[in-house]
Amino acid sequence: MLVYLNGQFLSKDTAHLSVDDRGFVFGDGVYEVWRVIRGRVFEPDRHFSRLQRGLRALHIDAPVEVSMERLGEIAARLLSENDLLGGEATFYLQVTRGAAPRTHYFPPEGTRATVYASVKAFVPPEETRVRGVRAITVPDTRWLRCDLKTVQLLPNVLANQQARAAGAFDAIFIRDDLITESTHASLFGVLDGVLRTHPANHLVLPGITREVILELARDLGLPIDEHAIPARDIARLEELFLAGTTTDVTPIVQLDGVHIGDGVPGAITRSLYAGLKERLYGREAARAAIDAPRNGVVTR
Amino acid sequence: MLVYLNGQFLSKDTAHLSVDDRGFVFGDGVYEVWRVIRGRVFEPDRHFSRLQRGLRALHIDAPVEVSMERLGEIAARLLSENDLLGGEATFYLQVTRGAAPRTHYFPPEGTRATVYASVKAFVPPEETRVRGVRAITVPDTRWLRCDLKTVQLLPNVLANQQARAAGAFDAIFIRDDLITESTHASLFGVLDGVLRTHPANHLVLPGITREVILELARDLGLPIDEHAIPARDIARLEELFLAGTTTDVTPIVQLDGVHIGDGVPGAITRSLYAGLKERLYGREAARAAIDAPRNGVVTR
Numbered sequence: 155m156l157v158y159l160n161g162q163f164l165s166k167d168t169a170h171l172s173v174d175d176r177g178f179v180f181g182d183g184v185y186e187v188w189r190v191i192r193g194r195v196f197e198p199d200r201h202f203s204r205l206q207r208g209l210r211a212l213h214i215d216a217p218v219e220v221s222m223e224r225l226g227e228i229a230a231r232l233l234s235e236n237d238l239l240g241g242e243a244t245f246y247l248q249v250t251r252g253a254a255p256r257t258h259y260f261p262p263e264g265t266r267a268t269v270y271a272s273v274k275a276f277v278p279p280e281e282t283r284v285r286g287v288r289a290i291t292v293p294d295t296r297w298l299r300c301d302l303k304t305v306q307l308l309p310n311v312l313a314n315q316q317a318r319a320a321g322a323f324d325a326i327f328i329r330d331d332l333i334t335e336s337t338h339a340s341l342f343g344v345l346d347g348v349l350r351t352h353p354a355n356h357l358v359l360p361g362i363t364r365e366v367i368l369e370l371a372r373d374l375g376l377p378i379d380e381h382a383i384p385a386r387d388i389a390r391l392e393e394l395f396l397a398g399t400t401t402d403v404t405p406i407v408q409l410d411g412v413h414i415g416d417g418v419p420g421a422i423t424r425s426l427y428a429g430l431k432e433r434l435y436g437r438e439a440a441r442a443a444i445d446a447p448r449n450g451v452v453t454r
Numbered sequence: 455m456l457v458y459l460n461g462q463f464l465s466k467d468t469a470h471l472s473v474d475d476r477g478f479v480f481g482d483g484v485y486e487v488w489r490v491i492r493g494r495v496f497e498p499d500r501h502f503s504r505l506q507r508g509l510r511a512l513h514i515d516a517p518v519e520v521s522m523e524r525l526g527e528i529a530a531r532l533l534s535e536n537d538l539l540g541g542e543a544t545f546y547l548q549v550t551r552g553a554a555p556r557t558h559y560f561p562p563e564g565t566r567a568t569v570y571a572s573v574k575a576f577v578p579p580e581e582t583r584v585r586g587v588r589a590i591t592v593p594d595t596r597w598l599r600c601d602l603k604t605v606q607l608l609p610n611v612l613a614n615q616q617a618r619a620a621g622a623f624d625a626i627f628i629r630d631d632l633i634t635e636s637t638h639a640s641l642f643g644v645l646d647g648v649l650r651t652h653p654a655n656h657l658v659l660p661g662i663t664r665e666v667i668l669e670l671a672r673d674l675g676l677p678i679d680e681h682a683i684p685a686r687d688i689a690r691l692e693e694l695f696l697a698g699t700t701t702d703v704t705p706i707v708q709l710d711g712v713h714i715g716d717g718v719p720g721a722i723t724r725s726l727y728a729g730l731k732e733r734l735y736g737r738e739a740a741r742a743a744i745d746a747p748r749n750g751v752v753t754r
Contacts, residue, residue: 170470171478173457173570178471180607181481258614258637270473295598297609307480308606309597314558337558
């Protein structure tokens, strides 16, 4: 597997980080994940803008390769040389404040940020998108800058593992009795016929798929309310779904062991998934992909 | 500089981490820092217990070298070969969940945790301990498991840098109008003659020096109250000081530009610093070290 590290393309097993890397020592960095479909990067600009915003917030000087053009070239070469231009893939990029003797304050000027990029084959698990998944709720113990896509991900790791141990697909964070998001996706619910999601403030990641879903919902004329869903309203939810770069639209049909709505993916979730598929794959491809498996599930 | 990484002693510039290390990708690990004085490790057991507790909380299987005995041997060899047995030093240990393909949930069983250890010469900046330092307050945006010594340290990094940019020594976190601690030390204040510090709950690190200071305060018969100091009482504080492994007792004489007490280190702070020095260096050494510089400052 060819990866990119600090200006070099090299085999992953020879791509090495310093033990002084501030990513390792402090979790001092940001990352992005782009979806790539047959070599075409999905929403490249939005992910790039979010990355730039994160670098600015952390006061990390954007290294020279962090430009749309150069990142596009890096992604293209990694996809090509790893033979991932034909199917689906993800492009991962991580930028940390670089390697320097350990001090909490920033390292000396001129310390080069670490830039690591890799690609991975991605197979959308169509079944979970169509049938829906189980999830659990956990307290949201994360820090108060969840709007930044940093590698401060230990609470996400622990919550996701807790979900997995419980036989669930993901864990939903609850802070101050409000649903925020999941360990690595945005969360949408339908309550009283209105599409609800947490406002894009400091407590949730401004998800790119979240934005796309909101656009699709507007196009569909759905009523939208960007106010968090209170935990006490979970029992009343008509629909609930995850939205993310590798999650697409994934319906949650059971939360903490209790059915959501009828216990099957709802109509709004399904239309938004159909819309997202069009954006991802184009109209014809999406229709073909959706029609086949859906029938088997939604009608029970 | 010789360091230890996953069973090997090697030169730091040849000690390399995988780009898949979960420390780098998720901040998925814990660390410890021990103070070493002429080859003698200070409070080895307490640091070790805290490390074990952190590993358990994160469900990281303690690697074979994480035993008091083996860590002692690693520290001894690093100190010896790096010629640090004569003076003061710190021994740094970091354990992450190891290197594995990126998934939020835990990697497959059998994935070896990463164990990294290093030593560094340490010169206690006596002047800051004696004269005191300036600090600033910042909102405590950290996650809700600050009792674990993890590498989720980005908020600490940003706050410490903010302090430095403001010409201050450290930043004091305020959460819900209460003082928690600083970016890398515990915080004590004296209010109405009572020694105050945040209770050792999930919002602060259970500092080893914090524990030692509480023991010393009990020995001195000082009234102690483990209740956080409200931000609104900062103006009334008689004394304020940091306590930590590399911070010792460092008086804060100015906070956000306002003098604490008389603007010089107070009597309780000084006695506790004297007591800590005895614990660190032994009675005679401590006395000799303290007497000389103190006179010049405290009497103004």
